Amino acid sequence: MMKLLTLLLSGVLFFSTTISLAQEIDYSEIDLHARQAPKKFHQDLDKLIKYLIKPANNDYERVRSFYSWIAENIAYDIQLFRNYRPSSYQPLSPTDVLKQRKAVCQGYAELLQEMCRQVGIKSYVVGGYSKGFGYVPKAKFTVADHAWNVISIEGNWYLIDVTWGSGGINEKMKFVKQFNELYFLTDPKVFVLNHLPLAPMWQLLDCPVPMKAYAQGEKQIKEYLNQNVGRCANYSKQIEEFEQKPNEEQVFFAAKMAYEFNPDNPVVLARAYMDEANQLMSSIPRQLSSRESIIEATNTQETALNYLQKAQELVKKVKDKSADHEKKLISNNISTSEQNLKGLRNAIK
Structure with missing residues (x-):
């Protein structure tokens, strides 16, 4: 599954109070520590993780250190993006991503997930429909084109897109490295403006935005969110049901949910x-x-x-x-x- 990358963003997004605890943390020292990781650790996942978490006081800071290092050190693989063929594409392992220092978003997301796994932080790689490079307004979404992470910290679920946090593709089809913290623990109501997961539970919204509203545009998404507050099922219960199933049944659970949500795919x-x-x-x-x-x-x-x-x-x-x-x-x-x-x-x- 090929992943598309957003164009560089120039605007500022404002988060709601749902992630105020995470926002209260000053990540500047963590970011600096991550960027100064010795090159001798860059291809050794175990040693790199130990270095990155050394100054962290909590899981928010551990994940931020992972996010900062990946965003600064992994480049988007433009050649793979342009030459992608479903029959020949082989996802890179986290170790391979470290060695090659480039990936499409599946590689970014799986590297972050593996880093989280090794320090006991729950994370899932989530596939879905993005409004990144190549997006055509109001077109039908029939193919999942992007992947990102959902993580659990202190019992709360959060959204992260470290691919979009690393930079973007410009009009000349060149990857431009530019650290972007907007996609670190992003407010779900902001994230859903340009990310729609296959399974609606991963929107982390009690009233998930339907495909029709998502395809129509930002105005319709915001209108839907404002009109449906408090009238829908709790997404955390769906995630709990998902997690209680054996691994082999989780795939069917999410896939059936994805098809019911968007029969066009x-x-x-x-x-x-x-x-x-x-x-x-x-x-x-x-x-x-x-x-x-x-x-x-x-x-x-x-x-x-x-x-x-x-x-x-x-x-x-x-x-x-x-x-x-x-x-x-x-x-x-x-x-x-x-x-x-x-x-x-x-x-x-």
Whole structure:
């Protein structure tokens, strides 16, 4: 999934009191410490983390140190952005991002998440629809094009986009490094003006902004927020329900929520079905020594095929070329699954 980067911003955004505690912290010394990290630590994640958190007194300052270092030291990969192909794109690991010192936003977000994980701070990488470089006003959002982080500090959820915090792409398609703290613990009502997550719970708004209002523009978003205060479900309950599920069920939970939220993008749910099918097929033993084991494998294969067929029906709804890779992959997997199922049924006879 390719990630787009915002143009450099010149305006000032004002945060609400919902993150006043975090705003009361003076981060200037933390930022300076992060920027002075010795180069000998830059490619050693463990040593870099230990250095960055050394002066921090709380998790807010730890995350800020990570944010500042990543924003100052990782560049946006313009070449990958321009040459992106779904079939060939391989996300970089956090270690690879450190080595290459450049990434698209998935790499930025996963590096921040890994840093948080190593110091016991809960973080998720969230995919969604952005209004960054290449955004066309009022166009339909059919493909997720960006990724960022949600983190939990002292029981509260916060939004961070370290990619947009690092700079932007100018009109000449060049990356311009410019530290931007606006996307550090951003007020959700500000963040949603140009970031809309696939699953609405990650808006961190009790009344999540619908896709229609988001697509129409900033005026409509603000009007919706003003009209719907206090009349919707609590997002924290949805996140709690999500976190209580086993990891393999979390993907379906979020994917189904994403599809219900925006039916114009069925690919996210199709991928979830395909991933589940592949996991089921890989769980079937190569050697089946009894009739009972063959029957069990047959049932598993039938379930996997059912998931693949559901995925195929979903991607058929995509009329442009954006899902061509998924369509081909699902079709190939269905053929393999049908062949395996035929062999298993013959073995039962």
